[in-house]
Amino acid sequence: MCGIVGYVGRPKSLEVLLGGLRRLEYRGYDSAGVAIITEEGDLVTRKRAGKLAVLVDDLAAEALTDGSTGIGHTRWATHGGPTDGNAHPHLSRDGKLALIHNGIIENFAELKAELLADGYTFESETDTEVAAKLLGREYEAGGGLAAALGRVVVRLEGAFTLLALHRDEPLVVVGARRNSPLVIGLGEGENFLGSDVAAFVEHTQRAVAIGQDQIVTITPDTVTVTDFFGTEVQPTEFQVSWDASAAEKGGWSSFMAKEISEQPEAVANTLRTRIHDDHVVLPDLAGLEESLVGIDRIVIIACGTASYAGMLGKYALEKWARIPVEVQLSHEFRYSEPVLSPTTLVVSISQSGETMDTLMAVKYAIEAGAKTLSICNTQGATIARESDAVIYTHAGPEVAVASTKAFVAQIAALYLFGLHLAEVRGTLSPEATKEALDELSSIPEKLEQVLLTKERIQELAKWMSDSRAVLFLGRHVGYPVALEGALKLKELAYIHAEGFAAGELKHGPIALIEPGQPVFVVVPSPRDPNSLHAKVVSNIQEIRARGARILAIAEQGDASVLPFADEVIPIPLAGALFEPLLAVVPLQIFAMELATAKGLDVDQPRNLAKSVTVE
Ligand code: AGP
Numbered sequence: 105m106c107g108i109v110g111y112v113g114r115p116k117s118l119e120v121l122l123g124g125l126r127r128l129e130y131r132g133y134d135s136a137g138v139a140i141i142t143e144e145g146d147l148v149t150r151k152r153a154g155k156l157a158v159l160v161d162d163l164a165a166e167a168l169t170d171g172s173t174g175i176g177h178t179r180w181a182t183h184g185g186p187t188d189g190n191a192h193p194h195l196s197r198d199g200k201l202a203l204i205h206n207g208i209i210e211n212f213a214e215l216k217a218e219l220l221a222d223g224y225t226f227e228s229e230t231d232t233e234v235a236a237k238l239l240g241r242e243y244e245a246g247g248g249l250a251a252a253l254g255r256v257v258v259r260l261e262g263a264f265t266l267l268a269l270h271r272d273e274p275l276v277v278v279g280a281r282r283n284s285p286l287v288i289g290l291g292e293g294e295n296f297l298g299s300d301v302a303a304f305v306e307h308t309q310r311a312v313a314i315g316q317d318q319i320v321t322i323t324p325d326t327v328t329v330t331d332f333f334g335t336e337v338q339p340t341e342f343q344v345s346w347d348a349s350a351a352e353k354g355g356w357s358s359f360m361a362k363e364i365s366e367q368p369e370a371v372a373n374t375l376r377t378r379i380h381d382d383h384v385v386l387p388d389l390a391g392l393e394e395s396l397v398g399i400d401r402i403v404i405i406a407c408g409t410a411s412y413a414g415m416l417g418k419y420a421l422e423k424w425a426r427i428p429v430e431v432q433l434s435h436e437f438r439y440s441e442p443v444l445s446p447t448t449l450v451v452s453i454s455q456s457g458e459t460m461d462t463l464m465a466v467k468y469a470i471e472a473g474a475k476t477l478s479i480c481n482t483q484g485a486t487i488a489r490e491s492d493a494v495i496y497t498h499a500g501p502e503v504a505v506a507s508t509k510a511f512v513a514q515i516a517a518l519y520l521f522g523l524h525l526a527e528v529r530g531t532l533s534p535e536a537t538k539e540a541l542d543e544l545s546s547i548p549e550k551l552e553q554v555l556l557t558k559e560r561i562q563e564l565a566k567w568m569s570d571s572r573a574v575l576f577l578g579r580h581v582g583y584p585v586a587l588e589g590a591l592k593l594k595e596l597a598y599i600h601a602e603g604f605a606a607g608e609l610k611h612g613p614i615a616l617i618e619p620g621q622p623v624f625v626v627v628p629s630p631r632d633p634n635s636l637h638a639k640v641v642s643n644i645q646e647i648r649a650r651g652a653r654i655l656a657i658a659e660q661g662d663a664s665v666l667p668f669a670d671e672v673i674p675i676p677l678a679g680a681l682f683e684p685l686l687a688v689v690p691l692q693i694f695a696m697e698l699a700t701a702k703g704l705d706v707d708q709p710r711n712l713a714k715s716v717t718v719e
Contacts, residue, residue, distance in 0.1 A: 105713040106206035107131045107178040108286070109303045110267045110277040113294020113324045115143055117174030118163070120296070124303035125156055125176045127351055130359065130503040131299065132713030133178035134186035139193040139202035139269065140174040147271040149202055151177075151191035172324070173275055175267045177204035180713050183212070184229025194233040196240020197224060201249075203236040203268040206299060207284040208718050210262035235260065239268055250278045250321045254332050257282065257319070263460060263718065267297060280319045280332070284717050285458045285486055288312040288320060288327055290341065295322040300458075300482060300715075302501060306348035312339045313484035342484055351501045360504035360596075360696050360706045365555060367689065368548040370509035373498035374516040375545060382538040384524040392449075392493040395475050396528050399449045402429040403474075405437050405465045406453035407716070409507040409591060410514060413479075414453050415584040417518035420681050424526040424540070435461035435719070438468040448474040453518070455502055455510035456715040457485020464719060466490050479517045481510050495521060504707045505714045506595055508692050511588065512551070512685050519544055519681070543679045547686070550676040554689045557673055561690050564655070564671060565697035568622060575616065575623045575652075576603040576691070577643060579636050582626035585684045589624055589691030595709050596699035606643040619651030624694075626687050627658035627665055632680050637664070644668045657687045 107128025111120040117140045125136060136159045137151025150168050152159045156178065177192040184190040193202035209215070212231035215238060220226075224237050235256065242252035249270050257266070263283035269276065279286050279297050289296030289304035289311055296304035297320065301311050314320050314329060318337060321328045329339045356362035378385055389396070402421060404414035411433055418429040432440070434452070444450070450469035454462045457480040466487055469476055478491040481499050488494040497513035523540055526532035532540075568574075574593055578586035586603035593601040604613045606625070617623070625644055628636040641664055644654055648668050656669040659677055666672060675686040699706045 105131055105180040105715055105717045106299070107133060107303070108204055108206055108265055108267055108297065108299045109176040110174070110279060110297030110322065111294070112173045112275055112277050112322050113291060115170055115172045117172060118168065118170045120307065121174050121176030122156070122160060123306060124298055125178050127302040127305070128178060128299055129156060130505065130707065130714045131178065132505060132708060133180050135179045135181070135188070135191035136177065137191045137193055138168070138174060138176040140168065140171045141269055141271055141274045142169040142171040145271055145274055147200060147202060149193050149195070151188060151193065153186045153188050153191060173269055173277060175202060175204050175269055175277060182208055182718060183231045190228045190230050192232055194228065194230065194236035196236055196243065198240060200272060201236065201240045201243060201268060201270045203232065203239055203266060205232040205235055206265040206717060207263035209235060209260050209264060211260065215259065235266060243270060249273050249276060250319055250330070251334065253278050253280050254319055254334055258332050265299065275323050276321060278319065278321050279314070281314055282317050283460065283463060283486070286314045286320070287484060288314060288322065290327065293324050295324065295327055297322060301344045302351050305344055305346070305351065309344040309347065310341060311344050311484065312341050313489065314339060315489070316486070345483065346500050351503060358504065358696070358706045360506055360508065363502055363504055363509045364689065364692050364696065366500065367509045367512050368551040370497070370499035370513045371516045371551065371685070372548040373500070374513045375520065376498070378520055379541055379545065382534065382541060383527065384520050384541070386495060386520065386524050388495045389493045389524070392475060392477060396525060398447050399427065399475065400447045402427055402449045402451055403442065403444070404429060404431045404451045404453065405434045405462060407434050407459055407461050409511050409588060410453040410455060412584040412588045413511055413514035413518060416515050416581055416684055417451070417522065419581050420519050420522040421525065423681070424522045424532050425529050426531040427525070427529070434459065434465040437465045444469060444472040444474040446473050446475065449477060450474045451477045451479065452487055452491065453479045453514050454485070454487050455481045455507055455514070457482040457487040458715045458717055459487070460717050460719045463487050463490065479514055481513065505709055505712045506592055506695070506706070511688065515685055516544065516547070540679070543682045547682060550678060550686055551689065553676050554686050557690055558693055561673065561693045562697045565694050566701045569698055569701040571599060571622055573600040573621070575613070575621065576601065577606040577609065577623060578603070578626035579606045579628065579640055580634070581681060581684045582628055582687065585626045585687045585691065586624070588688055589695070592692055592695035593698065595712060596695045596706055597702060597704065598710070599698070606640055609643055609646065614647065614650070617647050617650040617652050621652045622655060623647055623652045624655045624657065624691065627656050627662065629659045629677065629680065629683065630662050630664060641665060641668070657690055
């Protein structure tokens with residue numbers, strides 16, 4: 105949601121801002137705009153509803169004077185539709201100050217009423233314009249831009265990242281954040297601000313994450329970070345571990361196609377350096393290690409795809425570490441008055457590390473005295489910084505809105521944690537640990553094999569492109585895979601899709617089955633010790649008898665499903681807990697190919713944002 109870029113340095117702001125906004129496009133947006141202080145000291149802006157290309161075409165048709173200081177924004181509409189007028193930047197009453205915003209200012213109506221009473225008028229329906237007008241008024245009261253911003257942000261409720269510039273301070277951009285991301289990029293004679301490092305990684309890999317309730321001021325040669333009241337703080341610099349080329353399509357038809365293909369590497373990188381001599385080594389847990397022995401309960405919190413990774417984590421943690429685990433959607437968690445104590449470990453899972461629902465749930469857990477661990481893919485993200493410890497997944501930048509490689513990396517990280525916790529608690533024999541680690545280490549190679557099924561699935565997807573509804577069934581660890589398969593199809597192909605626990609079928613969903621209804625079934629291995637395979641094959645027969653078209657994802661060589669399935673997509677042999685890492689891939693490919701066959705944008709599906717930074 106909303107991408108933010110700020111730049112101070114050389115007279116090339118427009119190029120930096122548009123390049124940064126292009127790299128932030130993946131966040132999801134519906135309008136774009138820039139504000140620049142020209143070398144002559146004028147403040148110029150341009151903003152347009154629609155994709156960035158609309159703004160770029162507009163700038164080509166009628167050039168905007170460039171300058172050394174600028175801010176750029178992609179807006180995901182909240183207050184007011186995606187129109188030119190509602191797009192950011194918004195200006196102060198005197199037109200000398202421009203401001204952009206990510207988040208929601210919850211008390212904007214009250215602040216707007218105050219400004220209206222003071223004779224102010226508004227051109228947009230946004231909460232952002234209220235902040236711009238307020239900041240303009242505070243600026244007039246003196247003390248400079250950063251001090252004025254400090255006086256404004258203490259009055260704001262909600263979540264926000266704000267960037268502003270003023271023509272009377274031509275080589276300055278100021279920013280502030282609360283519960284919404286903002287990162288500094290450090291250059292030579294130039295500095296950057298961005299919603300995430302993608303905004304400036306083509307210029308610098310030196311970055312600084314700004315803490316909660318902090319204000320930053322950048323000039324070409326200085327970076328100053330303070331709290332909201334002007335007291336200076338010392339932020340920590342970090343090196344971005346990937347370069348600009350990692351966030352490029354590199355010849356693939358879409359970021360999603362590229363990211364699906366990167367899954368073997370994403371898992372391998374997440375495991376790398378963390379397995380030694382048949383033990384899991386997680387220095388990442390330093391902030392938590394001493395508490396781990398006393399933990400008696402785990403609550404996993406996450407949203408969407410990350411919550412399905414959490415469901416798989418539950419199976420693994422309970423089996424290996426013999427500890428009770430529950431999985432809750434972050435947005436439901438804190439409203440359910442959860443019972444938490446210092447011996448509860450709350451594990452949050454978030455690719456972006458900025459999902460507002462999950463961040464708020466983490467804060468709730470911290471306030472309730474629980475221990476917190478996050479599993480996160482984005483260095484320096486807010487959720488990671490708030491937690492007692494973080495296990496980073498090393499999936500590399502995930503640009504497509506639909507999560508793919510981050511999902512398998514999250515499962516790998518959860519399994520590493522589960523095996524480590526089992527060792528701490530003494531609940532798993534060294535032989536069983538070794539067997540599980542060998543299984544985990546073999547996943548990257550097996551993923552390569554699954555990717556070879558792509559062409560066959562592409563044919564299937566083309567053939568099914570006019571499907572009106574698709575169902576997905578799975579049992580045990582196959583159930584979260586079914587849910588994920590359905591979510592992928594909904595978000596990419598806009599087709600009604602539902603995932604069910606196969607055992608639940610007879611309790612209602614079987615009524616949906618009519619002749620020709622496509623149903624994907626995640627079939628457990630026939631070697632499964634719990635005889636789940638036989639139960640799933642029975643479920644297949646039940647729905648086939650009612651006319652369903654069966655698309656089975658089954659272990660290579662499993663002949664038992666052949667007589668009942670219309671299509672069988674084989675996956676390599678793996679232990680039960682590890683099958684989901686493989687079985688999910690054909691479903692990701694299916695959703696992507698079906699959306700492609702329908703002519704849809706698979707990287708930026710309608711209405712969705714990559715990073716959901718509002719509640
Ligand atoms: C995945 O395809 C979705 N776009 C979405 O469900 C996502 O997984 C969810 O919003 C959580 O995001 P996070 O991992 O960045 O917290």
